[in-house]
Amino acid sequence: MRYLLRRLLLVPVPLIFVIAFVFVVLRLTGDPVAIYLGLDATPEQEAVLRAELHLDKPVPVQFGYFLLDLLRGDFGTSIQFKRPAMEVVAERLGSTLQLLSLGLLLAIVLGVLGGVACAVWKDKVPDFLISVLAVAGQSMPSFWLGILLIQLFALDLQWLPTSGQGGWEHMVLPVVTLATFLVPNFILVMRVSVLETAREQFVVTARARGAGPARALWLHILPNAINPVVSLVGLQLGRLMGGAVVTESIFAWPGVGRLMVSAIFQRDVPIVIAAVFIVAVTIVLANLLVDLVQAAIDPRIRLR
Amino acid sequence: MRGVLRTVVATALAVAVGASSAQAQKDKDTLVVGASLFTDSIAPTGGAYITLSLCYQTWEPLVARDNDDKLVPALAEKWEAISPTHWRFFLRKGVKWHDGTPFTAADVKFTIDYVIDPKQVYARKTRIAGVTGAEVIDDYTVDIKTASPAPLLLRGLADIPIESKAHTEKVGQAEAHKKPMGTGPWKYVEWVAGDRYDLVANPDYWGGAPAMKKLRIRAIPEGATRVASLVAGETDIIEEIPVDLLPSVEKRKNLRIDAVESSVSLVHTFDTRKPPFNDVRVRLALDYAIDKQMLLKQMLGGYGSVLDGQLVTKATFGYNPNIKSRPYDPAKAKALLAEAGFPKGFENKINTLSGRYLSDVDIANAVAGMMSAVGVKTSVNIVEGGVWSQLDRTREQGPMYSVGWFSVGDADFNTVWYTEASKRNYWTSAEFDKLWLEARSTMDEAARLKAYNRMMEIMHEEVPSIFLFGLPRISGRNEKVSGWQPSRDSLLRLNKVSVK
Numbered sequence: 177m178r179y180l181l182r183r184l185l186l187v188p189v190p191l192i193f194v195i196a197f198v199f200v201v202l203r204l205t206g207d208p209v210a211i212y213l214g215l216d217a218t219p220e221q222e223a224v225l226r227a228e229l230h231l232d233k234p235v236p237v238q239f240g241y242f243l244l245d246l247l248r249g250d251f252g253t254s255i256q257f258k259r260p261a262m263e264v265v266a267e268r269l270g271s272t273l274q275l276l277s278l279g280l281l282l283a284i285v286l287g288v289l290g291g292v293a294c295a296v297w298k299d300k301v302p303d304f305l306i307s308v309l310a311v312a313g314q315s316m317p318s319f320w321l322g323i324l325l326i327q328l329f330a331l332d333l334q335w336l337p338t339s340g341q342g343g344w345e346h347m348v349l350p351v352v353t354l355a356t357f358l359v360p361n362f363i364l365v366m367r368v369s370v371l372e373t374a375r376e377q378f379v380v381t382a383r384a385r386g387a388g389p390a391r392a393l394w395l396h397i398l399p400n401a402i403n404p405v406v407s408l409v410g411l412q413l414g415r416l417m418g419g420a421v422v423t424e425s426i427f428a429w430p431g432v433g434r435l436m437v438s439a440i441f442q443r444d445v446p447i448v449i450a451a452v453f454i455v456a457v458t459i460v461l462a463n464l465l466v467d468l469v470q471a472a473i474d475p476r477i478r479l480r
Numbered sequence: 481m482r483g484v485l486r487t488v489v490a491t492a493l494a495v496a497v498g499a500s501s502a503q504a505q506k507d508k509d510t511l512v513v514g515a516s517l518f519t520d521s522i523a524p525t526g527g528a529y530i531t532l533s534l535c536y537q538t539w540e541p542l543v544a545r546d547n548d549d550k551l552v553p554a555l556a557e558k559w560e561a562i563s564p565t566h567w568r569f570f571l572r573k574g575v576k577w578h579d580g581t582p583f584t585a586a587d588v589k590f591t592i593d594y595v596i597d598p599k600q601v602y603a604r605k606t607r608i609a610g611v612t613g614a615e616v617i618d619d620y621t622v623d624i625k626t627a628s629p630a631p632l633l634l635r636g637l638a639d640i641p642i643e644s645k646a647h648t649e650k651v652g653q654a655e656a657h658k659k660p661m662g663t664g665p666w667k668y669v670e671w672v673a674g675d676r677y678d679l680v681a682n683p684d685y686w687g688g689a690p691a692m693k694k695l696r697i698r699a700i701p702e703g704a705t706r707v708a709s710l711v712a713g714e715t716d717i718i719e720e721i722p723v724d725l726l727p728s729v730e731k732r733k734n735l736r737i738d739a740v741e742s743s744v745s746l747v748h749t750f751d752t753r754k755p756p757f758n759d760v761r762v763r764l765a766l767d768y769a770i771d772k773q774m775l776l777k778q779m780l781g782g783y784g785s786v787l788d789g790q791l792v793t794k795a796t797f798g799y800n801p802n803i804k805s806r807p808y809d810p811a812k813a814k815a816l817l818a819e820a821g822f823p824k825g826f827e828n829k830i831n832t833l834s835g836r837y838l839s840d841v842d843i844a845n846a847v848a849g850m851m852s853a854v855g856v857k858t859s860v861n862i863v864e865g866g867v868w869s870q871l872d873r874t875r876e877q878g879p880m881y882s883v884g885w886f887s888v889g890d891a892d893f894n895t896v897w898y899t900e901a902s903k904r905n906y907w908t909s910a911e912f913d914k915l916w917l918e919a920r921s922t923m924d925e926a927a928r929l930k931a932y933n934r935m936m937e938i939m940h941e942e943v944p945s946i947f948l949f950g951l952p953r954i955s956g957r958n959e960k961v962s963g964w965q966p967s968r969d970s971l972l973r974l975n976k977v978s979v980k
Contacts (some may be wrong), residue, residue: 205867206865207869210873212603214603217603218609220598221605225601228601254520257520258657268673323704323708330708331711338714340675340714425702426702426704426705428675428698430673430674430699434701438520440866441864441865442520
């Protein structure tokens with residue numbers, strides 16, 4: 177419990193750094209007023225909007241105002257949407273979490289099964305095939321894979337829609353694209369982990385006591401081999417979010433990733449920071465969850 | 481194990497069947513359009529010009545543009561200039577707002593007043609700069625006055641949607657801008673930012689009820705996905721087919737490509753304040769170094785046009801028919817460079833945005849290659865939009881940069897970028913500035929045309945930019961779609977479109 181509390185108390189530290197960095201970089205590289213009003217804005221009109229957004233003050237003062245508002249839970253008003261930034265981000269969050277959680281789940285299931293298969297049939301045909309596929313999957317850019325999947329499943333076979341949000345059939349291609357991005361890592365880690373665990377004394381002992389290969393695998397090896405994959409999940413979350421940006425663009429999926437990219441182009445700082453904040457909090461919490469799950473699986477790990 | 485396998489197979493079958501039946505169910509009454517640009521808001525105060533494409537599904541201006549950039553009556557049936565600074569508009573009678581209340585002069589006055597209010601942020605306000613106010617004469621007559629003669633007022637009004645006074649006062653501006661309630665052909669149903677805009681036909685529309693019962697405009701930013709959605713039959717019409725995907729659309733028998741030359745002129749502008757481009761011979765040399773016809777064919781699929789050695793396209797008011805594009809002549813380019821003291825060329829750089837204009841980066845790369853071929857070693861620098869706009873305001877784009885200037889039909893709107901008044905110009909000419917100001921402050925159309933024609937001549941001689949292309953707008957549609965035409969000004973006009 178104390179461990180949990182300490183972890184949670186440390187959450188704001190990286191967040192403040194991230195927010196300060198995003199704020200300063202976006203302010204210095206582009207002027208939201210100029211972008212919003214376009215090329216032929218009049219000086220008077222710019223002055224009005226600048227004052228409205230507190231952009232007429234020096235950057236450190238602006239950041240001070242921003243932090244004060246943040247402490248009150250106010251992320252500011254989006255320039256583009258004319259609505260509270262957090263509200264806009266929260267609306268899109270569901271779509272992204274749907275994609276991410278399903279993608280992650282699929283990646284874990286395929287990764288674990290693939291890794292186990294590789295280990296069981298080490299140096300045989302299945303190991304070779306799966307490893308080759310894994311390397312190919314890892315080296316394939318997700319935008320290209322996405323377009324190939326659209327070509328095959330939406331155009332040639334006409335089983336699935338090309339893009340957009342709707343029923344569950346709209347989720348298949350984006351989820352598969354996102355999972356393909358992660359599966360290879362899981363397979364490779366799982367394979368090595370299973371092979372290493374199989375050489376451990378307790379496995380040898382179990383076999384010596386008469387446990388068949390299947391029993392040894394499912395009861396003795398797997399529970400001990402799964403932990404590296406769980407910690408990999410924590411490490412991969414950031415990458416997954418990056419993958420979501422690309423996947424959302426290809427499949428016209430109205431999620432936070434696309435929102436964030438367009439907000440960056442518009443220098444819509446409140447939206448970018450609200451989105452970064454939510455993503456960072458999600459990643460931190462997910463990592464915490466990973467730690468807890470690991471401790472639950474493996475009694476050797478103590479939360480201190 | 482067998483049970484698991486059975487479940488998997490059953491699920492897979494359900495996927496296939498379920499999905500295909502879902503596709504077959506595509507609503508016959510709905511027109512689905514795949515949009516390339518989709519703004520984050522449908523409020524008319526919005527920044528991006530493209531917001532208008534969504535606004536004008538529900539709202540309408542007093543005077544509208546058609547697909548060819550010609551002005552046509554909309555909420556105003558006719559108009560007259562009582563004096564150069566005093567216009568009278570006679571409003572269309574019997575027009576109803578979507579809530580059933582009648583449209584009157586009070587709505588026009590309300591809209592104009594709030595748009596010109598200095599405290600109101602309204603991005604397209606400058607389009608009617610100089611308007612001092614609107615006055616209601618009777619329910620169907622309204623006067624608009626300007627500070628000085630305003631030949632561009634009508635074109636400017638085409639970018640201002642008229643909003644309902646009573647409705648805005650009742651629900652507040654924020655709400656009125658969130659759920660548009662206009663006089664236009666389509667009625668608001670639902671807006672999902674980043675995903676889609678759903679509308680239904682307005683059966684009482686004064687211009688005749690739309691041919692389709694429902695309209696859905698979908699945001700599909702990725703070009704390949706947009707094309708795939710058209711091929712799969714999920715969309716009936718898509719905007720902006722990427723040039724490299726044209727062949728794959730052309731080979732599909734059930735798809736059609738419609739292209740029109742837009743009023744966007746793509747140019748590569750020089751920083752004429754510094755050497756080497758302060759020497760007109762160097763600028764001329766590079767103009768001769770570019771094979772524009774070949775680029776048009778390779779980079780724009782042969783759609784659009786090569787600009788005739790001037791800033792504006794043929795369809796724009798101010799076009800000078802006596803000026804022709806300079807031929808491709810690398811030998812002459814080399815001779816001119818030598819004459820200017822650069823027999824061995826020099827290092828050069830082109831700044832460009834990526835994806836803002838059709839094939840922008842590809843064109844910049846090809847131009848750089850052709851310049852390098854005559855000895856001017858040119859590299860291309862892709863700049864992110866926000867940074868680009870900062871460079872633009874500080875006039876720090878570097879020796880050359882690529883930009884597309886909109887005219888929406890009148891030379892005033894894009895020649896301004898070459899005047900001191902714009903504060904964005906690199907090249908300058910006192911005569912040019914004087915003509916520009918004259919042309920925008922007289923009501924005499926012939927005098928205006930003459931001024932623009934002379935301005936085009938000056939630019940042709942002085943080469944402040946390499947005038948490349950009138951960019952095309954290339955849209956795709958299913959063969960079942962009729963009544964569709966892409967527009968020069970990039971707005972979607974969909975009330976006459978039907979799907980068999």
